[in-house]
Structure formats: structure tokens, C-alpha cells
Amino acid sequence: MPRSxxxxxxxxxxxxLGLAGAAAAKDWHEGGGHGGPGRWSNLSPEDRVAxxxxxxxxxxxxxxxxxxxxxxxxxxxxxxxxxxxxxxxQREARRDRGRMVDDAPGTLRAMADAAxxxxxxxxxxxxxxxxxxxxxxxxxxxRALILARPMRAHGHHRHGPRDER
Numbered sequence: 001m002p003r004s005x006x007x008x009x010x011x012x013x014x015x016x017l018g019l020a021g022a023a024a025a026k027d028w029h030e031g032g033g034h035g036g037p038g039r040w041s042n043l044s045p046e047d048r049v050a051x052x053x054x055x056x057x058x059x060x061x062x063x064x065x066x067x068x069x070x071x072x073x074x075x076x077x078x079x080x081x082x083x084x085x086x087x088x089x090q091r092e093a094r095r096d097r098g099r100m101v102d103d104a105p106g107t108l109r110a111m112a113d114a115a116x117x118x119x120x121x122x123x124x125x126x127x128x129x130x131x132x133x134x135x136x137x138x139x140x141x142x143r144a145l146i147l148a149r150p151m152r153a154h155g156h157h158r159h160g161p162r163d164e165r
């Protein structure tokens with residue numbers, strides 16, 4: 001087969017794969033991704049708990065704690081679970097508050113209370129994790145930062161239009 005024909009077939013194949021990929025991405029974006037069944041906000045409360053537990057287990061396993069460090073893990077795990085529970089409760093409260101837009105001062109107070117509660121929960125996590133973190137070696141610290149990234153509140157590690165909301 002002449003080289004120009006082979007090159008043309010290769011380009012046509014790449015273009016076809018690109019179009020198929022774009023169509024799949026569009027389907028995911030419109031149906032299963034942002035706005036569809038695969039979106040985080042559309043998960044059931046049970047699914048959210050399961051994912052939170054999986055992330056905690058991944059963090060714990062990924063740290064590879066030694067026996068002395070293991071003794072320092074339970075308060076960290078409890079603080080992470082408490083923060084996760086608070087986020088779930090606040091998400092539900094926001095959903096309810098979104099239906100009652102007639103009371104702007106009340107909404108602002110609720111937002112302030114939520115921010116204060118998040119701050120307190122984060123402080124408890126910081127206090128609980130400080131003794132363990134002090135014992136981690138550089139590799140464990142690096143893994144902790146990477147493994148904890150999905151546990152952040154949505155939008156806190158993103159860049160772009162979502163951050164402007």
C-alpha cells in the first residue's frame with residue numbers, strides 16, 4: 001500500500017476516534033457527568049457515606065503507618081468522619097434553605113453558622129492529626145497530601161468558573 005494511502009487511513013482513523021471520544025464525552029457531560037446520574041450531587045446519602053469511608057480507608061492504607069503511628073490514627077479517623085458527616089448535614093440544610101429564599105438575613109445567619117461549624121470541625125481535625133503528622137516521614141507526608149485531596153470540599157481544589165460562585 002502506498003505511503004500516502006496509509007497515512008490517509010491513519011489520519012481518518014484518528015479523526016474517527018477523536019469524534020467518537022468527543023461524542024462519548026458529550027454524552028457523559030450531558031447525561032452521566034455534570035448534571036446526570038454520575039454527578040456527585042446526584043449520589044444517594046448512602047453512596048456518599050460509602051465513598052467517604054473508601055477515601056478514609058485509602059488514606060489509612062496509603063500512609064503505611066508503623067505500629068507506633070497506628071496508635072495515633074483513631075482520633076484522626078474520627079475527626080475525618082465527623083467533618084464528613086457535618087458536610088453531609090450542611091449539604092442537606094443548603095438544599096432546604098435553597099427552597100426558602102424569602103429570608104435573606106436568615107440565610108446569611110445560616111451560612112455564617114455553617115462556616116463556623118466547618119471551622120471548628122477543621123480545627124478538631126488539625127488538632128487530632130498534629131501528633132500523627134509529626135511522626136510521618138517525608139514519603140508519608142507526600143502520600144497524605146495526595147490521598148487527602150479528594151476529601152476536600154468540592155470546589156476548593158478547582159480553578160475556573162465554579163470558584164467564582
